[in-house]
Amino acid sequence: MKQNLLKIVFAVFALVGIGFAMNTNTVNATSGDFTLKPEASSSSKVNIDGGFYYIDGDPGETVDLKVGVYNTSKESRQFIVYGNTAFTTDEGQPGYDKLKVKDPNLKISMHDLFQNNKQIVTVPAGKDVVVTMNLTIPTQTIGGFLMGGINIQPYHESAKGTVAQDGTLIKNKFSYSLPIELTQAGTKRDDVNYKINLVKPRIVNTMDGKEIGVAANVANTSNAFVSGLSSKATITKYGDKGFKKTETKDDQSIVPTSNYNYTVGWGKEPLKAGKYHIKMVYSGNGVRTWVLDKDFTITNAQANQFNKLAGHKPNYLWLYILLAVLVLALIMGLGVYLGKKGNKGKSAPSRSNNSRNRRRRRR
Structure with a gap:
């Protein structure tokens, strides 16, 4: 049941969003004037019924993965074929177009399991070529799934430019991928963490x-x-x-x-x-x-x-309030000081007059 569900999910990835453009935009299978699809393998351990490669083999066993590359343009073209390790995009989807994938928990990289990686093939105009990739199942226990993909893109071709509605020039270099899911026969499956x-x-x-x-x-x-x-x-x-x-x-x-x-x-x-x-x-x-x-x-x-x-301007309201309070306190303090000083000046003559009156009485 779980395996069938996974096949359906990967079929969606393969048919609806087969590949990812090099500018991270999803493209359909006819963009870039070429298409690809998985071909039947000579190994019984490879299943392509879901539109992707599902491998369930023995540790150390080598299987072949065949992919058909169809050149729909009117001129002969070269394509480069990679076997890559899967990663998770920031949209929360599997991605297959990175040559190097790093993660502290990644112990076995699918990129390293291919014996004949990075192939360059020539496909005549309007024709197709089947490319064979040889993959060796690791001897180290996986405890679940290894995921990756076969990624294909034009070789040494300039990016095609298109003009958006706002006049911006967008350059796309198209790249398609077919997912790979690998398990080891008879091994215990770990749970997600x-x-x-x-x-x-x-x-x-x-x-x-x-x-x-x-x-x-x-x-x-x-x-x-x-x-x-x-x-x-x-x-x-x-x-x-x-x-x-x-x-x-x-x-x-x-x-x-x-x-x-x-x-x-x-x-x-x-x-x-x-x-x-x-x-x-x-x-x-x-x-x-x-x-x-x-x-x-x-x-x-x-x-x-x-x-x-983000363009947020600092809020200085608190500073303005603090300055206003300080200025008010300064004014009040200055007023109190001047008031006390004035009172002292007024009281001094009255004390002098009292002293004179006392002297006159004594006489």
Whole structure:
């Protein structure tokens, strides 16, 4: 049941959003004048029924992965073929177009399992070529899934330029990927383990444009994988019961042994220094729930830096009030001082007259 669900999910990735453009925009399968699809393997351990590569083999076994590259343009072209390690994009989706992926929990990189990686192939105009990638299943116990992809892009071609509605020139260099999911036959499957590494201020992208906010770096530290998670993040501030920021996101799929930045926008409010708490709840298929908690602090330096980047002007009202109070206190103090000095000047002659009257009486 779980395997079938995963196949459906990966089929969606392969057919709807087969690849990612080099400018991180999702493109459809006809952009860039080439397409690709998985081809049947000579190994019985490779299944492509879901539109991606599902491998369930023995440790140390080598399997072949075949991909068909179709050149739909009117001229011969060269393509470069990579076998890459999967990562999690900041949108919470699997990505396959990075040549190097680093994570402190990543022990086995799929990129290193390919024997004939980085192939350059020539495809005639209107023709197709089948590329074979040889992959060796690691002998080290995985305890879950290894995820990666076969990524293909034009070789030594200039990016194509298109003009947006606002007149901006956008250059796209298209790249497509086919997902790979690898398991070891007969091994025990680990459970997912999510945690928040850290939370820090950031300028975030929202439906209303860029705004100030924070990014929670969320990690899946195990080789397990659950797709299509719903999520909700809630941020509160210590000492301020009226402060609350929330963010909800659907279809979050955190790749095994990877991390990504889950962003929460602040709206129109500036950042304020202080101690905060974030609570994140992930739920899968309405059955399982994972709750993550973490305290974090925003310093004065961070608040000033990101408020400036976001265009928030400093609020000097408190300074103006303080100056007004000091000026008022100075005026009042000066008034009291001058009043006392004046009173002393007036009382001095009366004492002198009294002394003269006393002398006259004595005579």
